[in-house]
Amino acid sequence: MKKFLIAGAALVALTGAASAADLTYEPAPAAPAPAAASAFDWNGFYVGVHGGAAIGDFTKDFSDNGSTGGLFGAQAGYNYQIDHWVIGVETDIAYSTLSDVVDLDWLGTTTARAGYAFDNLLLYGKGGVAYGDLKYADQSNWSVGWTAGAGVEYGFTKNITGRLEYDYVSLPSKDFGGLETGLNTNNITVGLNYKF
Template sequence: MKLALLCSVAFLAAASPVLAADFIEPVAAMPFSWTGFYGGVQAGGGWNDSRWSQTTNPTFNTNGSGGIFGGQIGYNYQINQFVIGVEGDFAGSTVKGDNQCSNVLGTTCEAKQDYLGSVRGRLGYAVDRFLIYGDAGVAFTKYKFAEVDSFPQSFGGGSRVGWTAGLGAEYAFTDHWTAGVEWNYYDFGSKAGESDVLPGFFVDNRDTENVVVGKINYKF
């Protein structure tokens, strides 16, 4: 009798971990959340279209390209699979273009961009760690316009305010680090600049730009 009782106790002790495992549900991994503040760096390229209009000469363009290098900060808030957010960015620019000044042979006109920035709202759709989004907002830049040979003169330029809209995709490869690519279209409208050599001689410049950058962010 005692032997039978001891055998029963030993069997129950050995079987208890197995029985417990059958009743304990495995703990599911927490899904990734895009909610939170983030900051990072960006690098890419810009392609601008600068259209010059003069009262005495035909319209011409100084289309150009160059590098875009800067950083961004922002905040995302996730609701189910939708992600809303706001982002501000600022970048230095080497975008520059030149062309013959209208139909005047032997002349070269040039448009240069110093910086590019924006504040944009974002709306995206997340599939776990993958996010696609669209954005739109206000944009800032600074251009310089000049005739650089034959008859050198500056047409000023200065700070400009416009709008931007674009698309992007981002992937979280850890709980804190994300990387992605983004395209944005910028429109800064038109601005008149007066020659610093010929008072009263104005040139209108209409400027648009396409920018593609890669981004790396740290999510806090």
């Protein structure tokens, strides 16, 4: 009988200890999942080519004559990605066939870009300096103005991206022997980039 009492007391003591352990143990709360970053890597240098159309108005002494021409050029830039946000700089130069009384032979820009990446799809805006070579008769003047635009870029592979872009360019008036003209253009281009 004494053995049964000792065994019962031991069993009660063990059960109580286990219950106390259950009461004091609390599992650690699960850590919140980190925000998923864009899987496509937009970081790095890139070079590419582009082409499209320029719809322009030559201003001042030429009474806003409208004209349409082509743009064919190259670009180079650098992107830096922070989570989904992508910032960068780009410069480009293009041969132009935009022509009226005055011709636009060359058009270039140097801009800052900022955008948001949905994995391999990038929506961005840009703005900066524009410069163009305006020609009238045998005279040539480089005009420096500004540009602003927006675009969408898509990563086909880790190195090849394609884009569609709109840019507004404003070049101030230059003097051509007593005649003055500037240029405002709306440009729509498509391009391909190789990302290093």
